[in-house]
Amino acid sequence: MYTAEFDYKKVSSVADALAALKAHPDAKLLAGGHSLIPTMKLRLASPSALIDVSSIPGLKGIRLEGDVIVIGAMTTHRDIEHSSLLKDKCPILPEQAALIGDPMVRNKGTIGGSLAHADPAADYPASMLALGAKMKIESSSGARVVTADDFFVGMFQTAVAEGEMLTEIHIPANTKSSAYEKFAHPASRYAIVGVAVVKHADGTTRAALTGAGASAVRLPKLEAGSISSLVSAADLLSDNFASAEYRAHLVDVMAKKALARV
Amino acid sequence: MAEKMFGKALKRVEDPRFITGTGNYTDDIAVHGMVHAAMVRSPYPHAKIKSIDSSAALALPGVIAILTGKDLVGAGINPIPTGWLLPDLKISAHHAIQPEEVNHVGDIVAAIIAETRAIAEDAVALVDVDYDVLESVSLGSTALAAGAVQVHPEAPGNLAFDWTIGDAAATDAEFAKADKIVKLELRNHRLVPNAIEPRASLAEYKRAGDEYTLHTTSQNPHIHRVMIGAFVMGIPEHKLRIVSPDVGGGFGSKIFQYPEEVIVLFAAKKVNRPVKWTARRSESFVSDAHGRDHETVAEAAVMNDGTLLALRVNTIANLGAYLTTFAPAVPTYLYGTLLNGTYKWKAIHAHVRGVYTNTVGVDAYRGAGRPEATYVVERIVSTVARELGMDPVDIRRKNFIQPSEFPYQTPVALQYDSGNYEPAMDMALEKLGYKALRAKQAEMRKQGKYIGIGVCTYLEACGLAPSALVGSLGAQAGQWESALVRVAATGVVEVLTGSHSHGQGHETAFAQVVADELQVPVEHVVLVHGDTARLPHGWGSYGSRSAPVGLSAITMACRKITDKAKKIAAHLLEASVEDMEHVDGKYQVKGVPERSKSFFEVALMAHLAHNYPADLEPGLEATHFYDPKNFVYPFGTHLAVVEVDADTGRTKLIRYVCVDDCGPIVNPLIVEGQVHGGVAQGMGQALLENTVYDASGQLVSGSYLEYTMPRADDMVQLEIGHTVTPSPHNPLGLKGIGEAGTIASTAAVANAVIDALEPFGVRHMDMPFTSEKVWQVIHASQLAQAADD
């Protein structure tokens, strides 16, 4: 289906984007468009305007600031997949990026768009939690930083409020070893279950789960050393392809596989 | 001697235009003044239409007209007929736009005609339809049960037909003698065809002459012309031109005459502008005819030594809400007649009930009936082997029809004219290294790794024929094919064929045969198809008929050309026709190469007729209508190897060997391509694809987020072989290969999965073998084991 009619505005700075958001409260930010445009074509969303933030110069790229890796929100999956800085200091992100969609999706889709969209089956949310990442959120009244633990609020819901935008992702450069294990839906290839495990330089292990429930969550039992019955089926999604019981079982299987690699 | 083209792996001449985006598909065509249609479809599986308020939609700038079912009925537009009549068939009117009641999600209630497609789609949301929602039914057996929701008043108990084949008493007698009876309940689930090009139609109407042209995605434009012209709209055939340009896949789904074609034709006249409609993918899911959907109980009577005695089959075939073009034929004559497979059953009896439900119509889908039959036969034969402790290969070898036994009359009407099953099976076993792999399988099981080997020794009947026979069975169509071969004055050859290519590579393979027959360079041959204004009447492509029927017609027409060319050359050379021979692209006096005329010289003289035989018509063209004497009977052995991950249930194909016998091969590259695609589709059914209607009648698998089409990484490199057993009754001995892959592979893969799951006590489970289903049975078996220990 075609999308409903909308206005389109391309902006080149965060300030312009925020101003445009203020002027069109019914508008949506457009990053890679690979989640937003499909929803618009299905007419599940019909924003009056799109504010294209994908080419704001400061929001693209990956850099090291001291012991923090800073990723601009408009960095594409492809750039993450091929970043030598990330391969060296935060290999779980390139590992995940390579598992997202197909080359077309990876060339256009962005990490910021993915995190802001908070699809329950998206990959990055698991690693964000396991890495202990922080998200920089800006609005016309200034910037704030929230931890990944506070960022994912629910299904398609994040800490980004109306009039705000996600501009940067901050990741401690302290990965000792990491692994991501994804059990993909055979059709959509999104995660039915994705388990990320990161061992940090300070000796702690963080683990998180995506796909199985309404939003990504930490896996406290795994972090405490348990390897079975990590989650309760009662907390998980259920659909035609995978029941909650099956998902709960897969969490254990994927966790075991990930643990074997860290 | 010119190089023989038959058997050469020429690259397809059509590929450059497809690959570079210069094909000419219906949606690529834009004509002056064209407007666009969008359909308002029912969100309910079953409802009465109380009222339709289109005022808001009509008020939208750019909306030109809104059509309802009442408009069409009022204008005398008839319902769409079915093309195959069984005795006592209960037919319910299939209106292009429903005037009163909708019967499946996706049924059309109104059509918007607007200046742009975007406006038309905006307007769809503004049409306010007031429905009285009724209860619905989507499963065949539920629809047949007492007290079920009634879909159509014309079909009490939702029974469209009740059909049997075979000798019930003889079957009972064999069952009485049997050492053992093996019973299986099988569900052959529903599939969505998913041609890569969505359906599209563009209608033009010319007031001068009262003439219509419809460009549409059709596998058989003449069938569309007959149905729309003679039955639905009452347009004389010479005033209705159907053009089916490049078509991106059909798999059966583009055989049928669909509502949207009628709607755009009607609208084009009404608004006096050309009207185009192109399906969105989500519309394809709820409006392209679906495939399969059988519930079957099969019983085999066997002896302890593995002798197969008799087969009893009881099938409920879900036909959906309306009978589409060939729907009644598929679960009857294309299914029941194939239940004999490659074996010497002494008796077979099949009972099929066709049932209406509130779902999309079910009709021919690649293989059409034969995959369903093959699935029943090959699953039950493998199950018999398992229960008798025999190897699945041995039971087949023991029961095969032997080469000396042809022609072989089966208990279910068909007479197989040829076959030689063991060499194909042996070649496949050899390629796989069957014995060694069985040993490895046993070894792997000890380590908790589970592979399975599936055997399928299929047979299929394609090139449905002869016309008189299929007519006696209810077909409202002939099953011959036409060819017109026209040689231009310069010697280039135009071949007009009633066959239709929608991905099969006819432009290449057909040209190869013509090049050999006429001894002309293959580049001088051009194929024309898909246009009723240019071709003699033809019946199109489906049922793997293009090579055995269409190419036979072309061959015969070429031979008429050669006969005539000999006469012209003989005249020019002042020789007698009997002394002429056709060698090296020349017509020459036998053994005297210096006394010869080239094809060009002959063609030129045929057009000039300056120095010409007195009793011969000028011109060099020939038409042939070829009606085969029988079906053709391709066969072969497919062996699938799957691996099941016991932790997750994920099941993957890891090897696939296929040896097919499609007779002599015109172009091995094209044949391999057909096998690849067919195997991918059949494997897709077994492992991935699933069409799910939920309890409320909604199609919940109606997008690619849910519906799993096979992808490259789901496939393996096929290990392909061939044996060659020509058809005894057509000029080149050709058989079909378009569907063989699909017919064989579903059963081969299913048998492999059940074989892999043997250690978990699995005797049978229904497809598709998605990971949770497989894990659930493994898990249950492990729990039972744990409880035992």
Ligand SMILES: Cc1cc2nc3c(=O)[nH]c(=O)nc-3n(C[C@H](O)[C@H](O)[C@H](O)COP(=O)(O)OP(=O)(O)OC[C@H]3O[C@@H](n4cnc5c(N)ncnc54)[C@H](O)[C@@H]3O)c2cc1C
């Ligand atoms: C075929 C296909 C397969 C896919 N497979 C996977 C997969 O396997 N795993 C996976 O994780 N994802 C997958 N995706 C999704 C893909 O990763 C998307 O690119 C991603 O989810 C969204 O990123 P985007 O840049 O395209 O965002 P957009 O689609 O442009 O935007 C998504 C949403 O975020 C909002 N938004 C965008 N940028 C910002 C911002 N800076 N601040 C606040 N809000 C913002 C938008 O307004 C919109 O609501 C797939 C997509 C497709 C089409």
